[in-house]
Amino acid sequence: MLLSVDIELSLKTRQRRQAREFSLHARFESAEDKVVIFGPSGSGKSVTLQAIAGLIKPKRGHIRLGGRTLFDSAAGISLPTRSRRIGYVFQDYALFPHLSVLENAGYALRAWPRPLSREAKERILYMLDVFGIAELATSVPSELSGGQQQRVALARALLRDPEVVLLDEPFSAMDLLLRDKMREELAAIQARFNVPFILITHDLEDVRAFADTLVIFQHGAVANALPCRDIVQREGVEAWPGIFAACGGAFTAAAARN
Amino acid sequence: MVLTAADWQILLLTLKVSLLATLYALLLGAALAWVFARFRFVGRDVLDAVLTLPMVLPPTVLGYYLLVLFGRRGALGPWLEENFGIQLVFTWQGAVIAATVVAFPLVFKSARAAFEDVAKSMEQTARTLGSREIGVFFRVSLPLATRGIVAGTLLAFARAMGEFGATLMIAGNLPGRTQTLSMAVYDAVMAGDEARANTLVFLISVVCVTILALSGYFLAPKR
Numbered sequence: 001m002l003l004s005v006d007i008e009l010s011l012k013t014r015q016r017r018q019a020r021e022f023s024l025h026a027r028f029e030s031a032e033d034k035v036v037i038f039g040p041s042g043s044g045k046s047v048t049l050q051a052i053a054g055l056i057k058p059k060r061g062h063i064r065l066g067g068r069t070l071f072d073s074a075a076g077i078s079l080p081t082r083s084r085r086i087g088y089v090f091q092d093y094a095l096f097p098h099l100s101v102l103e104n105a106g107y108a109l110r111a112w113p114r115p116l117s118r119e120a121k122e123r124i125l126y127m128l129d130v131f132g133i134a135e136l137a138t139s140v141p142s143e144l145s146g147g148q149q150q151r152v153a154l155a156r157a158l159l160r161d162p163e164v165v166l167l168d169e170p171f172s173a174m175d176l177l178l179r180d181k182m183r184e185e186l187a188a189i190q191a192r193f194n195v196p197f198i199l200i201t202h203d204l205e206d207v208r209a210f211a212d213t214l215v216i217f218q219h220g221a222v223a224n225a226l227p228c229r230d231i232v233q234r235e236g237v238e239a240w241p242g243i244f245a246a247c248g249g250a251f252t253a254a255a256a257r258n
Numbered sequence: 259m260v261l262t263a264a265d266w267q268i269l270l271l272t273l274k275v276s277l278l279a280t281l282y283a284l285l286l287g288a289a290l291a292w293v294f295a296r297f298r299f300v301g302r303d304v305l306d307a308v309l310t311l312p313m314v315l316p317p318t319v320l321g322y323y324l325l326v327l328f329g330r331r332g333a334l335g336p337w338l339e340e341n342f343g344i345q346l347v348f349t350w351q352g353a354v355i356a357a358t359v360v361a362f363p364l365v366f367k368s369a370r371a372a373f374e375d376v377a378k379s380m381e382q383t384a385r386t387l388g389s390r391e392i393g394v395f396f397r398v399s400l401p402l403a404t405r406g407i408v409a410g411t412l413l414a415f416a417r418a419m420g421e422f423g424a425t426l427m428i429a430g431n432l433p434g435r436t437q438t439l440s441m442a443v444y445d446a447v448m449a450g451d452e453a454r455a456n457t458l459v460f461l462i463s464v465v466c467v468t469i470l471a472l473s474g475y476f477l478a479p480k481r
Binding site: 053054076080081082083084086087088092094096097107108113156157160192221224 | 377397
């Protein structure tokens with residue numbers, strides 16, 4: 001998947017009653033299917049993800065994905081979120097509490113206000129089966145464990161037929177054992193559906209597990225973009241400590257700034 | 259306790275007036291609540307204060323405003339009568355307007371809080387899944403805000419049932435035409451008819467307790 005991001009934006013935030021301005025200038029490219037955006041909190045990685053999804057509109061720049069231009073300020077293009085064909089998995093999964101697992105997963109397949117078609121239901125059940133949660137189809141989200149909720153959120157995003165899935169710190173709310181398990185699951189799902197994804201994290205294990213391209217953010221800008229898959233192919237696993245050191249640098253810089 | 263035909267007529271009129279008022283307050287209140295929860299615009303705080311005013315102003319003052327607006331020599335009254343043949347002074351329709359105005363803020367306030375409580379990530383997820391704004395509203399925002407809206411609506415109905423001051427100012431207290439339960443109670447007490455007052459008070463109490471019990475049920479946290 002060809003991804004090219006070059007965006008500038010500034011956000012007004014409030015912290016302890018103090019108005020602050022956060023400015024972001026993110027610029028990176030990737031031709032890989034697994035992109036990891038790494039950086040400390042407040043470095044702008046979440047904002048970048050939201051800009052790609054069209055939930056925030058940058059002031060200037062462009063976002064291109066595959067052959068499509070999602071946003072281009074110079075050409076006056078800004079596709080609405082609903083037309084971007086992007087799956088978004090929020091940190092808190094954002095499952096609809098009033099809908100069953102089946103209705104959650106099939107949200108995009110329902111031609112509202114008509115009910116779900118039989119074919120759509122079969123497709124949803126098949127997907128739930130792939131994720132091993134078919135027996136939970138009639139449950140509501142509050143009855144599910146964290147891992148099950150994430151499976152539903154991911155199934156829901158995939159059933160939208162996205163060109164890319166964006167994952168916002170997908171494992172941060174899980175305990176360590178579950179994290180490892182869900183990482184393996186995500187890798188297997190990615191391979192099976194061959195769908196590109198962009199994942200943001202501040203966990204080095206996610207970098208090791210997923211980063212074909214690694215983009216390191218540091219207070220509102222891209223500090224480094226590394227083609228990890230190429231590097232590791234060339235230099236072997238001995239390359240990881242060097243990559244991790246680059247990641248650590250972003251944290252040290254953030255700590256020095258605060 | 260025996261209800262006379264006149265008592266039934268009063269109860270029916272009261273229910274008719276307060277149900278219609280609640281319906282209008284619900285539609286207006288929920289729509290405006292959504293707009294306020296969703297958009298920032300110039301004059302938002304001032305408009306919010308004006309819309310909440312019926313909750314704090316004395317009902318007689320509200321009634322006076324309504325007269326100024328809809329009276330025979332009011333700002334809108336003659337226009338309404340000429341173009342639509344609508345007469346609000348000394349009619350039950352006027353009572354509906356008065357009850358709508360006093361009940362409105364109760365729906366507006368709780369619906370607004372309910373819409374504001376809907377997590378942004380829910381609505382954004384719906385958009386990433388291909389929903390248009392109307393789909394986001396009816397499939398996500400509204401269902402998630404329903405409990406708050408229903409609770410506010412039940413309170414609004416109770417408030418409309420008990421409306422006295424503003425209604426008296428614009429619709430008057432005409433037995434058989436605009437006299438609602440709360441006014442009939444006042445008349446009965448003034449006339450020293452204790453038996454009748456007791457009956458009417460009992461009626462209005464039963465209806466209001468039922469509504470409050472229902473709203474308690476809807477306001478209680480889930481599970």
